[in-house]
Amino acid sequence: MSAVRENGVIVAIDGPSGAGKSSLTKLLARRLGYIHIDTGAMFRAVALMSKRAGIASDDDAGLAELCRGLEITFVRDGENCRVLANGEDVSREIRSEEIGLLTSAISARKPVREALLIMQRAMGAKGGVILEGRDIGTVVFPDAEVKFFLSASAEERGRRRYLELAARGDQATLEETIAKVIQRDRQDEGREHAPLKQAEDALPIDSTSLSIDQVLTVMENAVRERLVQGDKG
Numbered sequence: 001m002s003a004v005r006e007n008g009v010i011v012a013i014d015g016p017s018g019a020g021k022s023s024l025t026k027l028l029a030r031r032l033g034y035i036h037i038d039t040g041a042m043f044r045a046v047a048l049m050s051k052r053a054g055i056a057s058d059d060d061a062g063l064a065e066l067c068r069g070l071e072i073t074f075v076r077d078g079e080n081c082r083v084l085a086n087g088e089d090v091s092r093e094i095r096s097e098e099i100g101l102l103t104s105a106i107s108a109r110k111p112v113r114e115a116l117l118i119m120q121r122a123m124g125a126k127g128g129v130i131l132e133g134r135d136i137g138t139v140v141f142p143d144a145e146v147k148f149f150l151s152a153s154a155e156e157r158g159r160r161r162y163l164e165l166a167a168r169g170d171q172a173t174l175e176e177t178i179a180k181v182i183q184r185d186r187q188d189e190g191r192e193h194a195p196l197k198q199a200e201d202a203l204p205i206d207s208t209s210l211s212i213d214q215v216l217t218v219m220e221n222a223v224r225e226r227l228v229q230g231d232k233g
């Protein structure tokens with residue numbers, strides 16, 4: 001097994017919507033002193049900018065042009081990470097339900113995936129990073145040293161999301177929220193380019209009846225084990 005990269009290993013965390021990728025990536029990155037790259041936020045930034053520019057979600061030429069002129073960066077803000085699109089902080093705006101739906105359509109387009117693939121590889125190449133998304137272990141970094149596929153039942157993911165929305169004062173019902181989770185799964189798994197799927201060499205983790213802390217322990221142990229192997233490689 002080869003030695004690790006300049007700044008450490010690359011950790012890929014893929015899985016369906018609401019599985020806990022962002023929560024776990026944030027905690028694991030803090031434990032390891034690694035950089036957290038939320039690739040979903042990058043697709044969301046493209047969706048937001050396309051909406052502002054009036055580019056239709058199936059206008060591949062327009063989307064390609066948009067991506068050519070778009071710089072996406074992450075900046076640390078205490079415990080959190082802010083997303084900048086051409087220098088503008090869009091962290092809050094990209095989290096709306098409307099942008100979420102648009103992102104699902106935009107992220108299926110080839111020119112968008114190609115442009116973000118280049119950015120994501122440049123961000124992660126030196127290692128010491130955790131990238132979360134749908135295609136990190138299969139397409140972005142198929143050679144990542146550690147890969148997780150984090151899932152949970154659609155009902156449990158819907159329930160978790162529902163509690164999160166209710167805490168924010170959102171009026172959505174549990175049934176609606178579960179239905180949206182299932183719809184997002186279908187779109188992400190069924191698209192032609194880089195669909196959501198488990199990499200063959202990923203460690204699957206079903207968090208349906210595991211706490212966040214339990215999942216974190218499994219992940220941290222797996223990465224530390226790999227780091228020890230890498231030092232000997």
Ligand SMILES: Nc1ncnc2c1ncn2[C@@H]1O[C@H](COP(=O)(O)OP(=O)(O)OP(=O)(O)O)[C@@H](O)[C@H]1O
Nearest residue numbers: 016017018019020021022023160164207210211212
């Ligand atoms: N193991 C767990 N037990 C209980 N709640 C959890 C667990 N994992 C995640 N959660 C909660 O589920 C919700 C969704 O988690 P999170 O946003 O991390 O998922 P995600 O996979 O990043 O979703 P998306 O891909 O849609 O952004 C959050 O409220 C989080 O606190």
Ligand SMILES: Nc1ccn([C@H]2C[C@H](O)[C@@H](COP(=O)(O)O)O2)c(=O)n1
Nearest residue numbers: 039040041043103104107133134135
């Ligand atoms: N590597 C990725 C990351 C995200 N997407 C798509 C799939 C989602 O519908 C959308 C938003 O992601 P989220 O912020 O909810 O994780 O972006 C993708 O296709 N590939």
